[in-house]
Amino acid sequence: MCCTIGSWVIIHMVSSFLVIRTTAMIESYVPSQILMPSQCTLITLDYKINFRPDKADRIPQLHERVADRIYNLLTSNGGLYIKIGQAIGANAALMPRPMQDRFGRLFDDAPQIPYSFIESVFRSEFGRPPAGLDGVFAEFEEQAIASASIAQVHRAKLKTGEWVAVKIQKPDVSKQVEWDLGAFRIVMWMFENWLFDMPVYFAVDFITSHLRQELDFLQEAQNATTTAGFIAAEPRLSGRVHIPKVYSEYSTRRVLTAEWIDGVRLSDRTGIRKLMGEENLASGAPTKSVQSTLGDVRLKGGLRAIMQTMVELFSAQMFSWGWVHCDPHPGNIIIRPHPRHSTRPQLVLLDHGLYVKVGDQFRRQYAELWRALLAADWDTVERTTKSWGIGTPDIFASATLMRPVRFRSKRETISGENDFENGTMNQYEQSVRMKERLRGFLLDTDKLPKQLIFLGRNMRIVQGNNQVLGSPVNRIKITGYWASRSLTTSMDLTFREQVKEYWHDITFRAIMFSIDLAFWMSKLKQWIKIKLGRTSEGFEDELERSMRGFAKSAFGVDVAPGVFAG
Structure with missing residues (x-):
């Protein structure tokens, strides 16, 4: 164990x-x-x-x-x-x-609950059934379009004619x-x-x-409104991201009614590639798509446009807004044509039940950490992680970037670190050694910012989304740029401090050239292999391979392919 x-x-x-x-x-x-x-x-x-x-x-x-x-x-x-x-x-x-x-x-998939339970929730919340002469809606489809574990979603039509998505909490939750x-x-x-x-x-x-x-749908409605406000105020994201409108008059703590969005879920890889005009690169079996009437619509920008927006959106949440959506899995993201620009993709973010607020001090530390990681400023990384009660900054850095990071020189290598690779330990000894190293990871849990639990989950899922689509963007570079840029816009900086941060940002961008070069070299190899009809490997796949090697050498764990895919 x-x-x-x-x-x-x-x-x-x-x-x-x-x-x-x-x-x-x-x-x-x-x-x-x-x-x-x-x-x-x-x-x-x-x-x-x-x-x-x-x-x-x-x-x-x-x-x-x-x-x-x-x-x-x-x-x-x-x-x-x-x-x-x-x-x-x-x-x-x-x-x-x-x-x-x-x-x-x-x-x-989670099993749907019978319609009789849905009707009982509506009578409890609104004092009337979902539809009918005295119903809440003009029409209400009894068959759910999606069923998760604490709620299921039905399609309904308002008496004013608009179609909406109705999320109903399951009984007894x-x-x-x-x-x-x-x-x-x-x-x-x-x-x-x-x-x-x-x-x-x-x-x-x-x-x-x-x-x-998450059990309070009125809180979820407020979260959605807050996020929509942040997006509207950010020129780099406004229009590229949409948060479905919430109908407060049809929402309660157990029922949430929001604008119906017709599009393709990111989890439908085949459908997404087709929508973005890259179906020739599709592989694997088709996956279930959200109900859609898009037909043969093709959008511009390819998969790169989708992932560029996604990585920028969640980077803005972490480094600029301090307001982080904590469940960006592919089922919670829909891609649709922009309502005013029919050939441009728009990312629609769903499910706003779980957010974490990030304070200014921690947000700045986290941005500084990211910039230091990519600039190889190990002193800053160690100082920050130590202040968080973390005893092994190289493991933390590797988990953050999802690529191996080693701080120590050969002379400073811990005794026995290569024993895993050398095969000198049996299964019991490997497990004991692994536990010792993991126990050294968290030295003081009282110091650890608990937000890291959710931020880590968020970044893992975004990384996985990029990987399964073939690594169309350099996620690490985009995230690093947002982290560095956010440090120049802090409101409490003096003029001198602001000038200093701008200089750091310029220097950082020069350093990032090497990371970008590695990414484009990977993309070139990927393109050549596709043209030759061979299996291609994206940038995130290469990082995964190196992380598998890191897990083997550092912990003696034989990691299966795809484990780091999010």
Whole structure:
């Protein structure tokens, strides 16, 4: 279990697991509340009994057994428990190979609840049914167009004629939340204090307080309005990004009504490539698309235009606004033609239930960290990470950039660091050594900015979105530019400080030329291979390959291809 629990400590590879695992307990029922801790106890006992030096040759079978047990538990419960498995699969880089293999196969659909339950929610919230003579809407489609774990979405028509998307919270979710979050709290406390001596409990309060907000759809409506305001005030994004209009008169804490958007979800890779005129590059099976009437519409700019906007949007959130959408997975992003420019793509951002506010001091530190990472200013990186209670800045830097970063010279290399590569340790010794290194990652959890948990998840998903589309943009460069530029626009700078920041920004852009050159060389190789009819590898794929090597040499973990794909 050292490999499994230990990976939670690395914020940028594990944040989604903490967030989604907590979310997953929101919709469970009492049997699931009992089942999850009991299964955790069985897994714990299995490791306590069988994870021993004299049984080192049986540890691979132990990992297989536990992976099967967790996989079966999650799939049998369904709903949000599926998302636990997806989070494990997306953040399994430092987990045993069986974990990586099992959780890459999970699907995302949640079962729909019967229409009778939907009608009961409407009568409770509005005192009338969804449709009919005295109904809320002129028309209401009883079949949901999408079903997630805490809510499902139906298409409806207002009495004024506009089509809308209606998000309805599933029954019993709010009733169970405190029980489920309490179960989560107990399990995390046990893992830290009784079982594995790994710091996992420190983030529980921060995560649960934010996840409770997701159950309040009025808060989600306010979040959407706030984000729309930020976008309208940013010339570089205004018009390129759209937030669906919320109809407050048809929204309550359990029902959210917003503008209907017709387009193609980013998760529909085949549909997106077709929409952007790059279907000749498509690979793999078609994926489910949002209901669309776009037909044979083709937009200009290609996949690069989409990802350029996306990376800039989330960079602005982190470095300029301090207001971060924490779930930018492909299902929450729709691409449509711009309403006033029919050949231009517009990115539509959905699901505004979970946001994190980032204070000015931390936002500035985070921007300085990014600029220092890309400029190889290791003194600044170490100073910042140390102030956050992080003991291994090179691991943190690698997880942030999603590429290997090493600060130490050969003379300063920790004794035994190459033992993983040399193959001199058995499975038990590798796991023990890995746990030691992970425990050195977080030295003081009280200092760690808890926002990093959600920021890490955000950046991992954006990175994955870029990778699955073939790395059309240099994500690292774009993010670095926004970080550096944001430091020149701080309102509390003196004239002298502002001049200094502008000089740093100019110098930084010159340094970034080498990163951009590497990106375009990668794009050239990718283009040549496509022309020759060979399998191509994008820039993010190359970074993933190097990260797999880093995981092997630093932690002795055999990472499966695609684990870093987000």
